[in-house]
Amino acid sequence: MLTRWYTRIIENSDDLAAIATLEAGKPLREAKGEVLYAASFIQFFAHEALRSTGDTIPSPHPQNKTRLWTVKQPVGPCALITPWNFPLAMATRKIGPALAAGNSCILKPAPETPLSALALKLLANDAGIPNEAFQVLTADRENAKDIVGKELMADMRIRKVSFTGSTGAGIALMEQAAKTVKRASMELGGNAPLIVFNDADIDKAVEGCVGAKFRNAGQVCIAINRVFVQSSVHDTFVNKLVARMKSLRIGNGFDSNTTIGPLITPLAVERVQSIVNATIAVGAQLTFQSTISDAVRESGGNFFPPTVLTNVTDSMPVFQSEIFGPVVAISKFETEEEVLSRANNTPYGLAGYVYTRDVSRVHRVSEALEVGMVGVNETAISNELGPFGGVKLSGVGREGSKDGIEEFLETKYVSLGL
Ligand SMILES: NC(=O)c1ccc[n+]([C@@H]2O[C@H](COP(=O)([O-])OP(=O)(O)OC[C@H]3O[C@@H](n4cnc5c(N)ncnc54)[C@H](O)[C@@H]3O)[C@@H](O)[C@H]2O)c1
Numbered sequence: 001m002l003t004r005w006y007t008r009i010i011e012n013s014d015d016l017a018a019i020a021t022l023e024a025g026k027p028l029r030e031a032k033g034e035v036l037y038a039a040s041f042i043q044f045f046a047h048e049a050l051r052s053t054g055d056t057i058p059s060p061h062p063q064n065k066t067r068l069w070t071v072k073q074p075v076g077p078c079a080l081i082t083p084w085n086f087p088l089a090m091a092t093r094k095i096g097p098a099l100a101a102g103n104s105c106i107l108k109p110a111p112e113t114p115l116s117a118l119a120l121k122l123l124a125n126d127a128g129i130p131n132e133a134f135q136v137l138t139a140d141r142e143n144a145k146d147i148v149g150k151e152l153m154a155d156m157r158i159r160k161v162s163f164t165g166s167t168g169a170g171i172a173l174m175e176q177a178a179k180t181v182k183r184a185s186m187e188l189g190g191n192a193p194l195i196v197f198n199d200a201d202i203d204k205a206v207e208g209c210v211g212a213k214f215r216n217a218g219q220v221c222i223a224i225n226r227v228f229v230q231s232s233v234h235d236t237f238v239n240k241l242v243a244r245m246k247s248l249r250i251g252n253g254f255d256s257n258t259t260i261g262p263l264i265t266p267l268a269v270e271r272v273q274s275i276v277n278a279t280i281a282v283g284a285q286l287t288f289q290s291t292i293s294d295a296v297r298e299s300g301g302n303f304f305p306p307t308v309l310t311n312v313t314d315s316m317p318v319f320q321s322e323i324f325g326p327v328v329a330i331s332k333f334e335t336e337e338e339v340l341s342r343a344n345n346t347p348y349g350l351a352g353y354v355y356t357r358d359v360s361r362v363h364r365v366s367e368a369l370e371v372g373m374v375g376v377n378e379t380a381i382s383n384e385l386g387p388f389g390g391v392k393l394s395g396v397g398r399e400g401s402k403d404g405i406e407e408f409l410e411t412k413y414v415s416l417g418l
């Protein structure tokens with residue numbers, strides 16, 4: 001059934017991408033990429049279902065009088081709660097392993113993007129997945145908090161909660177889930193550093209920065225939030241970045257020239273603007289800001305122009321908050337020791353990126369960064385095979401990869417006396 005669902009998603013990819021662009025505003029090209037990314041989790045976990053095997057264990061008893069083994073069993077009905085920024089992929093990254101492990105599940109999508117979830121469900125039912133096995137429960141923001149979250153969390157029948165969203169909401173759900181001792185996986189906010197050393201390929205670093213900063217207009221949990229550039233290559237990096245950013249095109253996601261769409265709500269635009277204003281007010285320099293054409297501005301979308309801030313210091317608001325918008329904030333550093341201490345000086349630990357040609361440094365820095373995922377000389381780290389997840393306030397558990405299905409399985413131990 002999962003394989004059939006995968007096929008239905010691919011067959012309907014143009015419609016799914018259009019729905020995601022309509023709901024979330026992302027450029028259609030990115031939405032098409034998200035459909036393939038979303039589908040990959042269904043295909044991968046359809047295969048992974050075949051590998052959910054237990055162990056046989058040697059008997060510890062002197063006369064070999066017992067046989068011991070384990071079986072993998074479904075954890076039980078699952079509550080899956082997802083955000084709006086990847087309305088298809090964040091859903092399938094949970095539904096795929098939940099169903100593959102043999103669980104039923106209830107998906108509670110973000111109030112901003114319920115239609116993508118409902119479209120996925122239609123295709124799942126069409127592929128033969130029973131209505132009862134995968135349900136979608138839509139709710140507005142207040143109902144999500146006050147009724148849905150608490151109802152699902154208080155219900156003893158729900159044995160697992162898998163959440164992707166903000167750290168604050170994740171903590172609230174963990175507290176609620178504790179009362180019925182549910183298994184909990186939390187994919188939460190980030191504050192990713194990009195570290196560019198003076199031996200790096202600067203063109204490659206600029207391209208990586210553009211990729212991981214402007215994807216979905218910066219509304220990505222693994223988006224680069226703090227850029228640290230070694231002082232001798234700082235000006236070169238900034239100049240090349242600004243030159244590259246001049247080719248970005250802001251506009252309606254359905255316009256084929258658009259590379260940056262709107263932010264999700266007017267409130268999101270206000271929030272990003274206030275972070276930028278507060279950072280400039282304490283001494284950062286506004287080095288570059290793209291222009292938004294009158295036609296685009298008058299179209300009424302929630303656009304924020306791609307922006308570069310330099311002379312940023314660690315205590316400034318742009319380094320302290322998850323920006324969730326197209327703003328590059330850059331700071332200079334001198335030594336490896338200094339930059340590692342500054343990069344780790346955050347309660348978050350989702351992704352980190354480093355550009356260097358020194359292989360020893362690759363090992364030192366990737367091991368020392370307090371994050372769940374490291375991109376070395378690349379920033380496109382997301383795929384169905386890599387374990388996705390964070391440490392510290394960025395969450396617990398992993399999604400995708402062989403680890404992803406384990407989150408939805410219990411290990412039962414059987415001891416047989418002969
Ligand atoms: N680590 C990851 O994999 C990952 C992926 C995507 C987004 N995120 C994070 O998500 C955040 C942006 O998404 P958002 O604004 O939709 O987040 P959010 O936390 O406001 O909402 C996420 C989901 O949780 C629901 N929700 C919120 N509070 C709830 C509560 N108390 N009880 C039950 N449900 C509740 C919302 O309705 C929505 O469906 C960012 O912080 C981003 O970094 C993390």
Ligand SMILES: O=CCCC(=O)O
Nearest residue numbers: 085086220221222382
């Ligand atoms: O926003 C967070 C998820 C993005 C991704 O899976 O690459």
